[in-house]
Amino acid sequence: MTQHSGSPFTPGYGKKPLVFGGHETDLAELRAVFTTMDFGENHSVLVSGLRGAGKTSFLAELEDAAYEAGWIVISDNASAGLMDRLMDTTIPAEINRLAPRAGVRLAGLGVWQLNAQFEYVDRQREVKPQLRRDLVALSRALAGDAGILITIDEVSSGKVRLRELSKIALEVSHALKDGANVMVVFAGIQVSLEDLLEQEHTTFLRRSREVQFQRLSAPTTAQVLTDTAAIGGRTFEPAGLTLLVSISQGYPYLVQLAGDYAWRNNPEAPTITEADAESAHARAVQAIESRVISRVYSDLSEKDREFLHAMAQDDDRSKIADIVVRMGQSDQYVQVYKNRLIKTGYVQSAGHGYVEFSLPYLGAYVRRQLAGDGDDQPRSDDGWDEYPAPPLP
Ligand SMILES: Nc1ncnc2c1ncn2[C@@H]1O[C@H](COP(=O)(O)OP(=O)(O)OP(=O)(O)O)[C@@H](O)[C@H]1O
Numbered sequence: 311m312t313q314h315s316g317s318p319f320t321p322g323y324g325k326k327p328l329v330f331g332g333h334e335t336d337l338a339e340l341r342a343v344f345t346t347m348d349f350g351e352n353h354s355v356l357v358s359g360l361r362g363a364g365k366t367s368f369l370a371e372l373e374d375a376a377y378e379a380g381w382i383v384i385s386d387n388a389s390a391g392l393m394d395r396l397m398d399t400t401i402p403a404e405i406n407r408l409a410p411r412a413g414v415r416l417a418g419l420g421v422w423q424l425n426a427q428f429e430y431v432d433r434q435r436e437v438k439p440q441l442r443r444d445l446v447a448l449s450r451a452l453a454g455d456a457g458i459l460i461t462i463d464e465v466s467s468g469k470v471r472l473r474e475l476s477k478i479a480l481e482v483s484h485a486l487k488d489g490a491n492v493m494v495v496f497a498g499i500q501v502s503l504e505d506l507l508e509q510e511h512t513t514f515l516r517r518s519r520e521v522q523f524q525r526l527s528a529p530t531t532a533q534v535l536t537d538t539a540a541i542g543g544r545t546f547e548p549a550g551l552t553l554l555v556s557i558s559q560g561y562p563y564l565v566q567l568a569g570d571y572a573w574r575n576n577p578e579a580p581t582i583t584e585a586d587a588e589s590a591h592a593r594a595v596q597a598i599e600s601r602v603i604s605r606v607y608s609d610l611s612e613k614d615r616e617f618l619h620a621m622a623q624d625d626d627r628s629k630i631a632d633i634v635v636r637m638g639q640s641d642q643y644v645q646v647y648k649n650r651l652i653k654t655g656y657v658q659s660a661g662h663g664y665v666e667f668s669l670p671y672l673g674a675y676v677r678r679q680l681a682g683d684g685d686d687q688p689r690s691d692d693g694w695d696e697y698p699a700p701p702l703p
């Protein structure tokens with residue numbers, strides 16, 4: 311583990327936390343595959359969930375474990391040109407990394423031209439380049455001691471990208487049929503993964519292990535805060551811990567933000583106090599709004615937003631019947647959007663016929679958007695009020 315002179319908290323997209331809270335079973339079972347090579351139903355994994363809930367961090371946990379077990383790790387995101395990057399850059403680089411260890415075996419596969427040091431030169435001209443062939447060959451080169459982990463992050467809906475992902479899924483499914491030891495993991499928000507499953511060639515993905523990221527439980531949240539601070543050599547005053555758990559609401563990004571601000575309030579003191587937690591409160595919530603909640607909001611369709619606007623008129627939970635009236639739409643129509651939003655994890659049902667916001671602070675954010683002071687920064691008092699720009703003569 312790295313030594314931390316500063317804060318051990320890791321607020322930021324894709325910043326792997328020092329203490330990964332929750333999903334113990336998923337992690338343990340998937341890690342076991344890397345050492346036992348007993349895949350069971352774990353050839354494909356779909357990781358979905360709220361923004362900032364830890365999907366990318368989860369992929370990083372898997373990648374580290376696979377790498378340690380001697381696997382080839384291919385990780386990329388679903389942006390345009392994925393197939394070419396895999397074929398032209400990632401796979402040649404992996405061949406070169408394997409070169410000293412598995413050189414003779416690589417050369418014997420007849421898929422690539424290698425130099426005398428068994429490094430990648432080109433593909434064999436007479437063979438049509440196909441990802442499936444590369445995967446099968448790489449898997450053979452590992453001789454059954456290890457496999458290939460492919461992680462594809464940021465799966466997003468969008469025709470061109472989905473079509474490319476479906477091509478990759480087809481290649482992986484063929485490689486699996488031909489006996490390659492491959493685990494493929496796709497991560498994205500729930501609606502995007504569902505769109506992916508609707509593509510052709512992705513039927514094998516319906517049998518995937520599904521890992522869904524929501525909030526951490528309250529005890530896990532307390533544990534993450536305590537253990538993270540301990541890595542940095544500090545403890546919590548109980549009241550400080552309780553307040554930070556409440557502020558964060560178990561939302562992973564916010565756990566890191568609130569912990570980080572509290573830590574920095576008085577970094578030399580041995581304990582993190584209630585006053586430190588209080589000082590973190592407003593800043594952490596503001597940061598989560600500008601970094602995460604605003605992104606959540608922009609992921610939503612116009613109709614999804616209308617639904618949330620209708621909800622925001624209530625202080626706590628909302629009656630579906632009221633939402634129907636406020637949206638001026640049919641019952642059925644409103645149900646469709648309700649179900650979508652519940653699946654996405656932003657809304658949850660709250661008793662029969664009621665819904666409420668499940669993402670902490672989303673409700674407050676939507677209310678502020680409606681009040682029209684949404685993403686305005688607080689106006690700074692920089693003296694310009696006295697000097698309005700004069701109209702042109
Ligand atoms: N299990 C966890 N326990 C504690 N902190 C976590 C956990 N998972 C993620 N975090 C922290 O939460 C923040 C967001 O994590 P990450 O970037 O992995 O989220 P994400 O789901 O990939 O977000 P997005 O959907 O926007 O890509 C990071 O600061 C990370 O350190």
Ligand SMILES: [Mg+2]
Nearest residue numbers: 324365366463
């Ligand atoms: Mg991510």
